[in-house]
Amino acid sequence: MPDLSCREFIQFLDDYVDDTQPAEVRAEFERHLKACPDCVDYLKTYRDTISLARGACAADPSAPPPDNIPDELIEIILKSRSDGCA
């Protein structure tokens, strides 16, 4: 079997990161990483990107909804709808 190329490494990187590959495929990815600093860098920055995306606009699901939403805003939204239907 020919060695994994960087193109293949990146193409299937999501499966590597999710750890959904069969053991022998994963071993091949590990071997590629030992020999390829470019892909080590790519893997680090790909993982960082996922955690940056998770942290951005993150809603805290346990936080209560803000109660300081202006009544006028609710009225404007309700009015815009009834105007649209008229």
Add this chain to the structure above:
Amino acid sequence: MNEASHRDTLDGESLVDGLRNGDGNAFEKFVRLFAPRAMGVARRVLRNEADAADAVQDAFISAMSSIHEFRADCQLATWFHRVATNAALMKLRSKLRRDVRSIDELTPAFYADGHRVGPKPAWAQAPDLILEQSERCQMVQEKISQLPEDSRNVVLLRDIQQESTASTARQLGVSESVVKTRLHRARQALRSMIEEELVGA
């Protein structure tokens, strides 16, 4: 979102039916139930009360024009959260006068021998040490807002709302393998935009 999704499951079906049929009472209930959540998201993205209020209005307009696409086997709260986040990001993008970027141009190119074209060294910082927290969130929100809509929707559901691949596929009406492929390409594009910001183009 627990409280909203709980009430949503109680009578979500009749609420959705009412919205689809243009029932004014259903719309009022929908607005009162979900506007506070939408406002929370919009404030986090826009940090400005007037812009956030505009984004919330946009979210409801967008929701009403796409309610027919909402699938009965999905959570209304999950669906609306994505719609509201999208509305806030679109407002941010227009405020910052940014354009949608092409995924093809942001995913890596390779030579015939399989090596990547123009690799750059990884940024040195751990993700939580990139910029100050609020600037970091703003930077990433800006980049997500520049993804094309299909890619952005997958990132919103999978990475931000942390929905499963199966749930995301149902929400968007595509197969799980399409979700996987789109997410991988969207993350690669986002990675490139963040790299431009931190390491240089």
